[in-house]
Amino acid sequence: xxxxxxxxxxxxxxxxxxxxxxxxxxxxxxxxxxxxxxxxxxxxxxxxxxxxxxxxxxxxxxxxxxxxxxxxxxxxxxxxxxxxxxxxxxxxxxxxxxxxxxxxxxxxxxxxxxxxxxxxxxxxxxxxxxxxxxxxxxxxxxxxxxxxxxxxxxxxxxxxxxxxxxxxxxxxxxxxxxxxxxxxxxxxxxxxxxxxxxxxxxxxxxxxxxxxxxxxxxxxxxxxxxxxxxxxxxxxxxxxxxxxxxxxxxxxxxxxxxxxxxxxxxxxxxxxxxxxxxxxxxxxxxxxxxxxxxxxxxxxxx
Numbered sequence: 001x002x003x004x005x006x007x008x009x010x011x012x013x014x015x016x017x018x019x020x021x022x023x024x025x026x027x028x029x030x031x032x033x034x035x036x037x038x039x040x041x042x043x044x045x046x047x048x049x050x051x052x053x054x055x056x057x058x059x060x061x062x063x064x065x066x067x068x069x070x071x072x073x074x075x076x077x078x079x080x081x082x083x084x085x086x087x088x089x090x091x092x093x094x095x096x097x098x099x100x101x102x103x104x105x106x107x108x109x110x111x112x113x114x115x116x117x118x119x120x121x122x123x124x125x126x127x128x129x130x131x132x133x134x135x136x137x138x139x140x141x142x143x144x145x146x147x148x149x150x151x152x153x154x155x156x157x158x159x160x161x162x163x164x165x166x167x168x169x170x171x172x173x174x175x176x177x178x179x180x181x182x183x184x185x186x187x188x189x190x191x192x193x194x195x196x197x198x199x200x201x202x203x204x205x206x207x208x209x210x211x212x213x214x215x216x217x218x219x220x221x222x223x224x225x226x227x228x229x230x231x232x233x234x235x236x237x238x239x240x241x242x243x244x245x246x247x248x249x250x251x252x253x254x255x256x257x258x259x260x261x262x263x264x265x266x267x268x269x270x271x272x273x274x275x276x277x278x279x280x281x282x283x284x285x286x287x288x289x290x291x292x293x294x295x296x297x298x299x300x301x302x
Contacts, residue, residue, distance in 0.1 A: 017245050017277035018107055018141050021049035021252070022231060024152060024186040026269040029058040033067055041268045043072050045254050047080070049275065050104045051136065053184055055152045057098040060089070065100060072102070081105050085113060087132035092125075099132040099150045107280075111135040111145060112176065116168050126164040128154040133172055140280040142243040146180040147172060151187060158188040159198045166203035169236065180237035183210075186271060190216065191228035204234060211235045213249040213276055220251050220272050222265050231274045240278075248277035 025032075025042060033039055046052045059065050065086055072082050083105050089096035103110075114133040118125055135147050149168055153161040165183055172181075183204065188194070199205050205212065213233040214220070220231035233249065235241055252273045255265035 016280050017248065018050045018138060018280050019048065019248075019275055019277050020051045020148070020182065020184070020233075021046075021273050021275040022053040022055070022150070022184040022186075022233065023273035024055045024231065024269060024271040026056055026271065027058055028054070028056055028068075029064055030061075033064050035267065037264075038267050039068075039071060041254060041258060041260070042068070043075065044258065045252065045268075045273055046072060046082075046102055047075070048252070049102075049273075050107050051148070052102045052273075053148065053150050054100045054102060055097070055150065055186055057086070057100055058096070059098060060096070065098070069102070085110055085134060087115065090129040090132070092128055097129055097152065099129070099152070101134050101148065101150075103136070107140055108136050108138045111137045114172060114175070116171065120167055123164070123167075126167075127151075127161055128157065131165070131168050133168070135176060135178065138278075138280075142279045142281065143180055143237075143240050145178060146182060146237070146240055146278075147176065147178055149181060149183045151183065151185040153186065153188045153193075155188040155193045158193040159202060162187050162189060162194070162204055163202045165234075166207075169204075178237075180240040181235070182240070182276075183234040183236075184232065184274070186230055187232045188230050189232050190230055191226070193230075209236055211241060213244075214251070214274055218251060220274060222255060222262070222270050222272060224262060231271055233274055233276050235276075243279045245277040245279055248275075250275050 023045060057065055069084055076082060082102050084100055084102045086100040087098050089098055091097055112135040116130045116133060118127050118130045129152050131149050131151050133147060133149050137145050151165060169181060204210050213235060214229055216229050218229045219227045221228050252275060
């Protein structure tokens with residue numbers, strides 16, 4: 001039998017995970033949120049994650065995203081309450097989108113935000129939708145702080161925009177004292193938009209200290225007729241890399257998980273979310289509390 005002290009240490013070092021996700025929800029606006037069956041799936045997908053990047057939000061009247069957050073938190077209990085932070089409307093001319101991070105209050109807080117300006121001399125306006133960079137603090141993770149850099153590229157400019165993420169990295173690193181970066185989003189990084197011969201010209205790919213967790217042979221698309229690794233997660237920082245839960249990188253097939261037809265799934269999005277988990281360490285008392293049934297839980301008001 002193991003000594004009690006050793007069992008205590010095992011409990012104290014119990015490893016659980018913080019799930020970080022990225023989802024191009026495809027034209028998320030008034031028409032989509034008005035469909036209860038679609039909204040229910042979106043809420044279920046988000047509620048699986050501790051931090052969720054949501055892309056392609058089209059909310060010119062600032063009504064749709066607050067409704068989504070109300071829906072999420074009306075179904076949340078206890079430690080599952082979410083906060084959010086959303087970018088300004090980004091894009092050229094009249095077409096605009098927003099990035100949003102939805103995160104569980106109990107496990108994450110926002111330390112700083114930074115809207116990349118895309119004013120690099122000689123290479124201005126490289127992005128259609130400049131990254132909205134967020135520095136998160138997560139006290140319960142092995143790595144206590146990390147920066148998330150989102151990107152939804154324009155398909156025809158995918159090579160240039162993915163390469164330009166390296167300049168974003170340099171810019172953020174110059175301003176913030178951190179080595180831990182996660183790049184994530186719909187990079188359109190496959191199926192003709194990024195030919196194989198172009199990978200060597202993409203600095204985020206060519207430099208070995210950037211690790212691509214979603215491989216080129218993966219499929220992040222919903223349609224049966226497509227097989228493309230559009231959505232990616234890229235990690236930088238040795239400590240951050242060591243804190244990734246082994247084999248946790250995944251593509252969440254919500255069509256299969258929720259028993260949807262292709263038509264029903266496409267009403268939600270033509271992309272599947274991608275995700276990765278970071279190791280966390282819970283204290284012994286927290287672990288004991290998790291074993292005790294919680295009575296009289298009250299639902300958070302929306």
